[in-house]
Amino acid sequence: MFRSLILGACLVGLILGLAMTAFEALGTSPIILAAEQYETAEPVAHHHDHADHDHGESAGHHHGDDAWAPADGAERLFYTTVSNICAGIGFAAILLVVMNQLRERGRMTPKVQQGLLLGALGYLAVFIAPSIGLPPEIPGASAAALELRQTWWIVTVVLAAAGLGVLFLATGWKRLLGVPLLIAPQFFVPVHDGPMFANPDPEAVLALTELHHRFIWASGLANLGFWLLAGVLCALVLKRLADKGRLGHVNAAV
Template sequence: MFRSLVLSACLIGVVLGLAMTAMQAVGVTPILLAAEQYEVSDDPHASAGGHHAHEHEGHAGHHHGEEAWAPADGAERLFYTAVSNIFAGIGFTAILLVVMNQLRERGRLALTAGRGLTVGVLCYLAVFVAPSLGLPPEIPGAAAADLESRQLWWLATVVMVAVGLGLLILARGWKRGLGLPLLLVPYAWVPAHEGPLFSNPDPQAVVALSELHHEFIWASGLTNLAFWLLAGLLCVIALKRLKNNGTARSHDEVPG
């Protein structure tokens, strides 16, 4: 069963990664490229056309490094984006398949399309919406707190919100009451940057960046929602096939 789950996670991860890459190419990447045109280098002697390294995962923010490598725009950038999305898809799917399979075996999850979509929505709330309430997705040129602090906060928020949602939905009795505090604890402290979001000296550039920032939040939100809905559906399909195959093998092993 474990081998089948791993193989399913890899196959689903490839589909999710390619789908996410296609959606990002249409709705997210153009916004990032537009925002990069307004970036101001920290080095006054740096070339205006130089490349900066960006980390544009849903909540991780970004940082700049003069010596950092970045893929060239076009096919190379698309390729590395696809590879990154595929690995992320495999990782998330592996966790999702294991959790959903355990719930199925305990009779807490029916393998239906509706339940798959529900699981996808819950994952979307935990992995994207909850962290975005504290640290919205950022575009190039946006000021942000220390990267390590944001990453640790993002990870802690995802874990606590996921556990909190799980308790609210699956727990019984007094244990269910522990779910709500877990949803609120991450926002007691958020590593937010103090000061203006954009430091570009051109007021018109700041206005343009602010508009791009709002567009980026919406685009990221929609692509992540589609990602998780598709993930929930594909995981249900995979688990249903594994269940049917296991049942068929059991029947074959019964002596006639």
């Protein structure tokens, strides 16, 4: 069973990675490239170092004389695709394991509708919950220390997933216990003191602000497509494995 789930996750992750790369090419990547023009431009008689920042995509990005970064074009597309496929495999494996556990306990059947529901819950936990406190960022945006943001993101995703699980799986008043898990991380969001963008040019700040708003929406739509597709594909893979008898028996729901 474990081998079948892992192979299924690899297949689903490959499709998800390619799909996410396409979503990014149509939505977020053009915005990132536009924002980078303001980030790399050096103001007259002013020199500064660029801090690390998140793009809201699979991989981080560093600037500096000795920092390596993939070249624009085919090389950048290749590394983005590989990163998206790896992320797709990881998330697909988690979804398949969760779906199979629910199926074995009689809490769900591997159908497209159920897959869409779990995909939507994954979207809420992995994208929406962290984005409430730390929205996706474009190049040139100032933010709190990377380690603090990464730690907060992990804690928020874990608590959001647990909270949603309690809300949908618990019964009676016990469902209310999921609410504190959902909202608790929002009280400890790592914040950055100072302007949102380091560029001192007011016109550049206006342009970056507009790009930032567009980037949040584009990232949201790309991730929504990713998670809904993930839910559907995982449900179809699980159904096929169950029909072939490669999974465990189903127990009665409790």
